[in-house]
Amino acid sequence: MNCSTVRILTPYLLRPHEMAEDDRALIDAxxxxxxxxxxxxERERQFDRAVARAMKNVDVPADLPVTLxxxxxxxxxxxxxxxxxxxxxxxAAAGVIxxxxxxxxxxxxxxxxxxxxxxxxxQLVLTFNGSRDSVVEFFAxxxxxxxxxxDFDYGLLNRMEVVTVEGQPVACLxxxxxxxxxxxxxLPRRRFRPPSDPSGxxxxxxxxxxxxxxVSRDYLLVIVYFGEANRQLFAAxxxxx
Amino acid sequence: xxxxxxxxxFGRLVxxxxxxxxxxxxxxxxxxxxxxxxxxxxxxxxxxxxxxxxDPARVKPWLFTILRNTYLQRLRQGRNHRExxxxxxxxxxxxxxxxxxxxxxxxxxxxxxxxxxxxxxxPLILFYxxxxxxxxxxxxxxxxxxxxxxxxxxxxxxxRQRLSRIRLQSDDEH
Numbered sequence: 540m541n542c543s544t545v546r547i548l549t550p551y552l553l554r555p556h557e558m559a560e561d562d563r564a565l566i567d568a569x570x571x572x573x574x575x576x577x578x579x580x581e582r583e584r585q586f587d588r589a590v591a592r593a594m595k596n597v598d599v600p601a602d603l604p605v606t607l608x609x610x611x612x613x614x615x616x617x618x619x620x621x622x623x624x625x626x627x628x629x630x631a632a633a634g635v636i637x638x639x640x641x642x643x644x645x646x647x648x649x650x651x652x653x654x655x656x657x658x659x660x661x662q663l664v665l666t667f668n669g670s671r672d673s674v675v676e677f678f679a680x681x682x683x684x685x686x687x688x689x690d691f692d693y694g695l696l697n698r699m700e701v702v703t704v705e706g707q708p709v710a711c712l713x714x715x716x717x718x719x720x721x722x723x724x725x726l727p728r729r730r731f732r733p734p735s736d737p738s739g740x741x742x743x744x745x746x747x748x749x750x751x752x753x754v755s756r757d758y759l760l761v762i763v764y765f766g767e768a769n770r771q772l773f774a775a776x777x778x779x780x
Numbered sequence: 781x782x783x784x785x786x787x788x789x790f791g792r793l794v795x796x797x798x799x800x801x802x803x804x805x806x807x808x809x810x811x812x813x814x815x816x817x818x819x820x821x822x823x824x825x826x827x828x829x830x831x832x833x834x835d836p837a838r839v840k841p842w843l844f845t846i847l848r849n850t851y852l853q854r855l856r857q858g859r860n861h862r863e864x865x866x867x868x869x870x871x872x873x874x875x876x877x878x879x880x881x882x883x884x885x886x887x888x889x890x891x892x893x894x895x896x897x898x899x900x901x902x903p904l905i906l907f908y909x910x911x912x913x914x915x916x917x918x919x920x921x922x923x924x925x926x927x928x929x930x931x932x933x934x935x936x937x938x939x940r941q942r943l944s945r946i947r948l949q950s951d952d953e954h
Contacts, residue, residue, distance in 0.1 A: 550914070550929045557913055586940060587908070593884040594908040597803040600816060604798055607820055611794065614824050 540569045545576045549583055669694040678710045685710040685725045686758040692775040705730070719768035724761040731759055790830050794823055797843055800909070804844060807905045808851050810894045818854070822847035841912070845920045848902060855898065884943055892942040900935040903928050 545566055551558040552566055570577050600606075661677065671687045674696065678685045681701050691714060698713035702724070710725040733751050734740060740751045750770070752760040762770065801822060806815035826846050833842055893901050902921060906912040918925045 550932060554914065557915075586936075589884045590889065590936075590939065591908040593886045593889040594807060594905065595803060596886040597806045599799045599802050600812060603802060603816060603819070604795070606816065607794060607798055607823055608791070610820050611790075611823060611827055614827065618828070 540565045542569075542573060542576050545569050545573075546579060549580065552580060553583060553587055669696065674699060674712070683708050683710055686755055687712075687725070688723060688754060688760060690770075690775055691723070691773050695773050707731075714773045716768075716772050718766070719772050720765040721768050721770075721773050722763040722765075724763075725754075726759045726761060728757055728759055733759055790827055793826075793830075793839060793843075797840060798823070800840070801843055801847055804905060804909065805847055805851070807890070807893060808848070808898075808901065810890055818847060818851055822850050825850060841916050841920055844906070844912075848920065852898065888943060889939075892939055895942070896935060896938065900931050900938070903931050904935045904939065907932055 545552070548558075548562065548566060551562070555563055558566075570580065671689070671693055674687045674693065675685070677699055678687075678701065683701050687710075691712070695714045695716050696712060697715045700711050700713075701708050702711045703709070704724065704726065707727070707730050709727070712723045712725075714721045714723070733753055742749045746765060748764045748769075750760075750762045750764070752762060754760045764770070798819065802815055802819045805818040805822070806812060809815050809818055822843065826843055829846070833839060893904070896904070899921075903917050906917045906920065912920075914925045914928050917928045921928065
């Protein structure tokens, strides 16, 4: 090892514990026989010691620990308050969400067997009654004022329901005779009008025929016949055909 | 420590390291007020991040890193710092042959440090605290060990020249 190598390695030489054993041995061997490098290293060490001494010569203010701990305690309590506030807000939000979910859950319709039984009884009574008046009453109780067509045999009525057409609740009557079925929708004329062209009052689909009938000044009927059914099949005695 | 000092691991940590951290801060900032302020801010950050300290044996470099990052943040926020141009640090690292013994006044040392750019000042300060290895300095500054050594060599050369100049001026005045 020569002088320039030793001087390049001076930083390590000043921190022997960070140097590989082999390199250290080589440098030690060189220093043992080179007075110039020994002086060099010694001056480096003196300089380092002097700078280190001066560097560490800093008076620490006596009140620093008190100031530090006071500041840290203030910050800690501030952070604690922040966390408590955030926790309270989170709990309140969770509570509101829980109450909302609970109210939605409770707001669901009840599958009440009593109501179902009453509904079925009503249908049964109507089936046995087979009268137009009971049909009018059925829809009136459901808030739908409607016209009930005269010329249908209400003994063939097998279902009544309020359906929504274009956002409007309307009466829907289902008739059945054997395998033949028909549905009658009663539409108020204040919301619905018939087709302008009289030839457009009929239409035939793939499995049904639809007829629009201007039954009164206030109501239209839309009658849907399924399969081979027609109006005569459901007519009351003495009204049609 | 007075009776108001908090207990617990963080309280002990502050107790053990505040003096070293303050000295480091002082050498970085150059004034006692700024150093106290910087030390305080570093401990506040350390307290907030205390749960992230994975290896308690590395607490000292961890604290020093927090303090340096806080200092750099302040520098970026616009505090002007008079520094020598980097070119002035392109000095020969060869030592003048002299038999004088070194006796460095802390204040003069601080003046010389204040002139150095932070990237040279920090390794110098950490080096002379002696307890930091080249590897520690490299990790704290996030630079290779070779870069630490070259910056140290240049910074030491500047320091040596700067302190000699002060000494010569002082001798002339007498």
